């Protein structure tokens with residue numbers, strides 16, 4: 001079996017969608033709801049503690065039928081099998097894509113080169129568990145014999161965004177440890193964090209799949225220097241642990257062999273929070289909660305693998321997004337969680353979605369002539385209502401949005417929760433229905449400003465209503481988006497698991513840094529030359 005390789009625009013369903021779209025442009029969702037009292041039920045998926053209502057979309061049963069046909073025609077079922085069977089679907093890097101193995105039960109089997117990786121995964125999980133327990137319970141101590149109070153995760157991209165987002169999202173479940181994240185090579189980031197830390201009670205977790213990333217190594221070295229001002233070289237072993245595939249480089253840095261948490265090249269950086277990359281998560285909320293996060297993701301994996309596409313949450317969300325991206329030519333999508341704790345969720349998704357599917361070459365190596373990768377952005381409601389919602393409601397751009405909410409609040413404040421959820425529901429209702437000129441007039445509006453107060457409505461949203469923000473439900477939610485990414489990559493016929501697009505900038509930065517060091521000048525365009533000279537002068 002090998003990954004399907006089908007140009008989606010050549011399929012019958014794509015042509016049907018194109019024709020269908022022509023008849024669809026002027027359809028208002030409001031009329032679709034008026035015509036069919038059962039519409040909401042038809043386009044809702046209830047699964048475990050998830051209630052996913054996708055009825056407020058510019059789709060009909062006919063649209064849905066063609067989208068499902070598209071999934072069949074691009075052989076999505078076969079592609080899912082290829083991924084889960086450990087096939088080398090990341091062909092450009094020659095790797096399998098098995099983040100699902102990291103959250104599978106112990107009796108599962110995920111084979112890479114014919115060898116089941118699950119025993120190895122569980123060995124590392126046990127190491128995470130015992131390490132976490134030792135640190136949280138204060139048995140593992142720093143160089144002056146004190147228990148650790150602070151954890152600093154040093155990493156960037158997938159080695160930062162996932163753990164940082166999860167730790168922040170699940171802070172309700174946090175233990176006595178305080179977790180910090182250093183990522184940017186901007187010295188103000190690392191210095192701003194270490195200035196308030198006590199080296200005697202701080203544990204540093206260096207996370208880098210490659211252990212060659214400039215930002216991470218610079219920050220790790222700066223921290224090591226700062227640490228050695230109060231400690232000795234031998235104390236590094238007590239305070240620095242590392243997560244990486246590059247064990248020799250980790251050891252060369254000075255990390256004790258026993259404090260290295262391995263990961264594998266079949267885990268992509270942006271899908272790695274389920275591996276030892278999630279060590280900071282485990283430390284921050286305890287291993288049990290970390291494991292619950294994994295279990296949630298595994299439940300979503302099972303749902304994705306086995307559920308018919310018509311009621312398969314990630315598949316449905318992916319297909320609807322294709323409809324807007326490729327037919328309505330929507331330029332971006334918003335993700336609006338109605339939970340302040342999911343503040344970092346959209347930022348996290350940006351890497352997952354845009355690093356994966358921001359590609360313009362198909363699986364044959366040819367330039368693509370259709371739109372791929374969606375641009376993703378968002379902020380929690382209700383704050384975002386007072387920021388960018390004006391544009392979603394009355395701007396010229398079509399911005400499909402996922403609204404994510406929780407029926408139960410963590411602290412049980414019903415007054416706030418009712419207010420939050422009334423906003424959550426009101427916004428998607430307003431985006432659906434809008435407000436007509438007649439309605440504006442009926443409100444007694446001054447004639448001169450009537451047009452400005454009209455809302456066209458017809459703005460699509462998905463409502464993802466979940467019982468409660470728990471480690472398990474967050475695991476499900478993250479995995480849901482991971483699978484959506486996969487489905488879209490399959491439909492667009494691109495390779496979702498490489499990221500060569502980030503390399504050029506890194507190469508040029510290395511060259512420019514060298515020029516600063518040697519005080520030399522390579523060939524650059526005139527703009528870059530001016531900017532280099534401007535900086536050199538300012539830095540004198």
Ligand SMILES: O=P(O)(O)OC[C@H]1O[C@](O)(CO)[C@@H](O)[C@@H]1O
Pocket residue numbers: 156157158159207208209210211212213216269270355499502
């Ligand atoms: O974990 P590493 O190897 O330090 O890489 C960090 C990040 O850099 C990238 O390779 C590119 O920015 C990401 O994909 C990755 O998550």
